[in-house]
Amino acid sequence: MPTDASYGALLDAVRGVHWPARRAVVSAVAGTHRSKQRGTSAEFTEYRLYRQGDDPRRIDWRLLARSDRAYIRLATDRAVLPTTIVLDSSVSMAFPMATREKWRRAQEIAVGLAAVAHADGDPVGVAVAGDDGDIRMVPPRTRRGVVSEVARVVDAADPDSAGEMGKLLRATRTKRIALITDMLDDDDLLIAAKVHIVGGGEVHLVHIVAKEEVDPPRRTMLAADPERPALQRLLVDATRREYDEAFGRWRAGIAREWRSAGASYTEVITDEPAAHAVRRIAEPPAYGAPRL
C-alpha cells in the first residue's frame, strides 16, 4: 500500500499546474478563479451607470468630474472553488489482481488533483466509500496539510466496497467534483452528475481504464466479473474482436454522454503516468488543439 511519502515525486511533478474553473464561479471568498461577481478589485473590467442602491463609494469620481456622469467602476472578482475528489473504491478497481494498477493510479490522481487544487488556494477534500457502506470524507479545506490528509484517507481505503458513486456524489455539496472511477458500477451516476451541473456545479469525470482491459492477454481465458462472479465469459480469438468493439463503443458512449451533460471527461489508461494524467485533467487543451 502506498504511503504519503510515496507521493513525493508526483507532487513535485504537478507543482505549477493550475486547475482553473470551467466557468465563472460564485463565491464570497477571494481566490484565483474568475467570479461572477463584479467587485472592486484592482483588475478593471468596465464602467456601468450608477443606479440607485449602488454603493456611492464605487463611483468613479474622476470620470464624473470629466463627463458629469456617474459611473461605477466594475472589476472582476476572483473567488475560490471548493473541490471534492470522489474516489471509486469498488471491487473492480482492484485490477489487475496482482498489481491493482487501476486503484493505484486512481489514488495518485486523487492526491495529484488535490495538490493542484490546494495550490490554487481552493478548499479541497476527498470522499471515498468504505467496505461497510459508510462514506469516509475529508471536507474541503484550505489549511496546510490537507493534501496529506487526503493522501492518508485515500491510502487507508481499499477497493472492496459496493461502489455507490451516485450516493457519494449526492452527498457532496462542493461546487467542483472530480469523479475518479472506472464507470463499471453505478448506473445513476450520470443522473446525479447532471443534477449537480444543473445546480451550478462543475463535474470532472476521470475514467480509469486498465491497459489489460483495453488489451486482454492474447490467450484463451475464462473472464469473470469480480463484482458479479456468476458472470463468466470465454475470451478467445473468436470473441476478442467483438469485445474490443463493444468496449470501445461503451467508452465512446460514456465520453459523449458526459460531455453532453456538461461534464469534463478524461480517460486515463493505467500505463499513463499519474502526473501526466493530472495535467490533462486540470489543464485541458486549448480549443483546436489535439485532445490527448
Added chain:
Amino acid sequence: MSWLIPAALGVAAIGALATIALHFIARSRPVAEPLPTARFIPDRAIHARTRSMALTDVLLMLLRLTAVVLLGFAVAGPVLAAGGKVSRIVLADRSRAVASVEAVRDSARVYLRQGDQLIAFDSSASLARTTTIDSIVASRARGSLSAAFSSATRGGVRAAPTADSIELILISPLAEEEVDPATMKLRAAWPGRIRLVHVVGSETVEKPARVEVRAGQSDAVAAGLSLLPALGAPVRVVRGQLTVDDSSWARNGNLLVHWPATDADADWPHRASIDAIGGVSAGRATLVGRFPRPWALSGRVVARWADGEPAATETVVGTGCVRDVGILIDESSDLTLRESFRSFAYELLAPCGGRRASAKIDSASIAVLAGAGALASSTNLRDKATETSPWSPWLLVAAALALIAELSLRRASSRFA
C-alpha cells in the same frame, strides 16, 4: 540383474509413453480470471480447453513418469545376480534297475558339494534337504525318470533364488523300464543340459512260470488262465478269500493275485454307488464287456476302467506283492476263453513292479535326455507366481511418495493459479 515378470517392464514403458502423450494432449478447463470488463465479451456458448506448458507441468509430468516407472519396476520384481554361482541337483537312482546302489553312492559323492541337493528316486522321488548319500538304499520298485525330473524341477525352483545356473546330474543305468510317455516331456521342461552319469544296471533273469490258481469248480477265470502260455514269474491267483499262507507266500518275494469271484470274496471298500462299465485295460491289452464295479481300489495301478478309475492295483508286501483285481467276470460268459482275455491276463500277471526292461535306452533317447547348450538358468526356473523381489516393497514405497509429491504439487499449482 533379472526380473521376475519382465512383461511388466513393457507395460510400464507403455504407461510412461501414455503419460507423456496424455500430458501433451490433455487440456484443462480454463481457470476463471478476473476481468472487470467481462460483460463486454459476447455471451456465446463456446467450449474451449486450454493447454499450457509451465514449469509445474514439467515437474508434474516427471513425477508421474517416476511413479509409473517405479510401479512397473515393483511389479516386474528386480532380482540381483547371485554372482555366477552354480548350484547342483543330483538325481540318484535307487530303483530295481540299478545293479549296485554302492556305485550310485560313489558317483553321488563325486558330484555332490556342500549346499547341493540330492534326490534319490525309484518309482517316486522325494525332495528333502535331509537326504544324505548314505541314506540311499536299494529299492525293488521300478524306477521312474519322470518322477526324478519332476522332483528336479521343484528342486530347481528351490535353488533358483540363490544361484545363477543350476546343473542337473542324473546317476542312473537309464533302463528302458524307467522311461514312460511323460519322461521326454518332463525332460523338455528342464531348461538346460543334463549331465548323465551311467551306472551298471541289473540283469535279472525271470524265473520260469508256475501259475497256481485256487478257485471253485468250473471257474471261468481259472479256465481262461489255464490257456495262458508260460509266465516269467511265480504267480498265485486266488479267486476266493486270502489266507495267512497266501500272505506269507507273497512276502517271500512272490506275486499273489487276489481276483475275487464274487463280491463276498473281498473286504475292499465299496464305491459310493455301484455301477457297470463297458471296458477295462491293462498295459496294451483291453477287455470289452459289461463289468459291474463294486469296489474302489487304491495302490499302484495295474489296470484301469474305461473311465480311468483303477480296476486292479498292486501293493508291495515284504519282498513280493499282492495284486487286487476288482473285475467281476460273469460265470456264464465265454469272455475268458477269448484271445483278448489271455492278453489281458498276461498283463495282469506280470511280475511285481511290472515286467522288467533292464536294457539301456537307445543312444538317441540318451542324447535327448542329455540335451545341449548351457546349464539351466535360474531365471527360467524361478517360481514367478510365489517368488517375490526384496526390492519390490521399496519400489512401491518410492512410487507412493512420487504420487504424494505429485498430488501436493498439483494442489499447490491449482491454489496459486
